[in-house]
Amino acid sequence: MIEIEFGMADVARTRFAISPLWEVMASVRVLKGADEQGLHRGWVRQVRPRLAASGLDLGPLFDFVPVPTRSPWAGSVPGFLCPSPTTPLPSLDVELASVRATPPALLSTSAAVPRHRMAALRADPATELGRLADAIEAYWELALAPYWSRVLTLLEGDIRYRAGRLVEGGAQHLFGDLDPQVTWASGTLQLEHRTARGARRLDGRGLLLVPSAFVWPRVFSVLDEPWQPSLRYPPRAVGTLWHTRPPAVSDALARVLGRSRATLLTELTAPASTTELARRTGLTPGGVSQHLTALRDAGLASAHRAGRQVLYARTRAGETVVQAARAGAAPPPEPA
Template sequence: MGRNLVRFRIGATDISSIRFGISPGHELCHAVRVLQNPPDHPLQWGWLRSVRSAMPRGAFGVLRTVIGPEGYFPDFLTSTPTWDMAPADEVERLRRVPAESVRADLTKVLARSEGLRHRIVADMFAHPERTRDQVADAWEEVWEAALAPHWPQIRRLISADIDLRVRRVGVDGVAAMVGSLHGSVAWHRDAIEIEMRKHSEEVDCEGSGVVLVPSVMSTPRCSVLTERPAQPTLFYPVLGLSASWTQERSAVEEALVELLGSGRARALLSLDGPRSTSEVADACATAVSTASHHLTILRKAQLVHSRRDGTRMLHARTPLGEALLGAGA
């Protein structure tokens, strides 16, 4: 039996249009799925423990019905990801979605649902404006309870992943970078191929390129967005995510000292943004030579990457370093 593959056909003009984006809506939709199926998401158990008791049941019920436990969820819940997409922008866009778009997406949900869910979605389909407003209110309420407290750390993990991928383009090229995104992703001749569980499709990018979107909440699988007018989009799990990504800072610092030693732990914790060697030394109250030694060891362990900026060497945490520190970063 053949594999299920989505192929993004890439032309010469598409290569120059491949870019990265961030999607708060995608993170929220997958957070709702994590809450529905905790055993499938062990890396999110720490997050689950921290948010489950605060979850607004009514709002969560609305999103759970629309999103479902797996497979397709309505495209109107997310917009084309951009680098500067903020949660407030996402929910405001959701409130302006045309009623015909709501109905078009709910038609697909109806075809994939049965029983009580089918009856509830049928009522939603009959009242698209009311449904849009209800879903937007639920989106905002669940976001505040589930992801707002963790969004700074999620944003750091995503940004670190993108930074690492961009550097790989400079070293190995676009095809090698894309092929390294996930075990289910490959660049084959003129196409990006993504192995899927159930879905197969050929998508001609037609010069629009592909948006690559790292995700914290969608682990362990990739997903795609293929239907126009949206730009072809590939969502992939962020690199180096660990179960400790939501730990409190005090617990993280104590564990890091035991693992790395106090000097290297302080150096890693000081990198809340790109920092020069002298800035790390000042933050850690140590000599520049000592800071440089610690940073070299951290770089060898792939917890830190460094780049030259004029006469300075700037250091930042890798996705693995961000994941190791968790919410304590």
């Protein structure tokens, strides 16, 4: 059990952030076996063959994310690969710039990283950190970028919910349903942990709360300097993240976009190719391509190259439009 002690300044400085870089690390853990319950099975089935077909050398990344030996509890990630975000939603580029600039003094870890990899990193930090950042970027494009709008919608929804809890009832209300492994009592946050014990004082630094799609059922803590102390925890409704059954096409959305484009946007609950969308919708591949181009030009869809394929996905704006149309289609409440 870890006891995180809060002072008044720590409560005032507690904040939320989302970290694309952390999602990379946590998702690699899933690919390496940290998902015994199969929560991300659908994502793994799509991504694993895509990574294999790419021919990319992802060793510089995968070697730094140890195989969980007592899944899901073991398998820590080097601290220099999960620094606390300094802004609420940094881009991956910003976080990778931080990785590339990691001071040599911080290039150490107790994680089970292969010795040759750590030796090369210490011998030539600039080259090896650049190689690692390039591998992360390549992995992101194939494994996470096509799904990011969906993941981001889930994470931002959790932050809105928790911010409301904080406003309604303070820290006790905020942490009350954060996770079964976390409890709050008299200014102390208690975190269940299999190996670590003892008290940790925040000393006015506050706590950073980072919802993460790929950590369930674990809560990760980073409590050592030089980074702001943080908890990476599963967001609410993470179990619904990969539900791919598309809802019926909204008539309101069809009136705005046209039936074909509304159908395609609704179908993009998961990244898909032009051929796959044509098969599912009955539209011609040429028609699908034309409509997807229009949706992309309008900022409602994005395209991501995966080997020889191009995968289309909804953007954040696309997610908002579909959800707004769905909400608008709900019947008004009965009069009192």
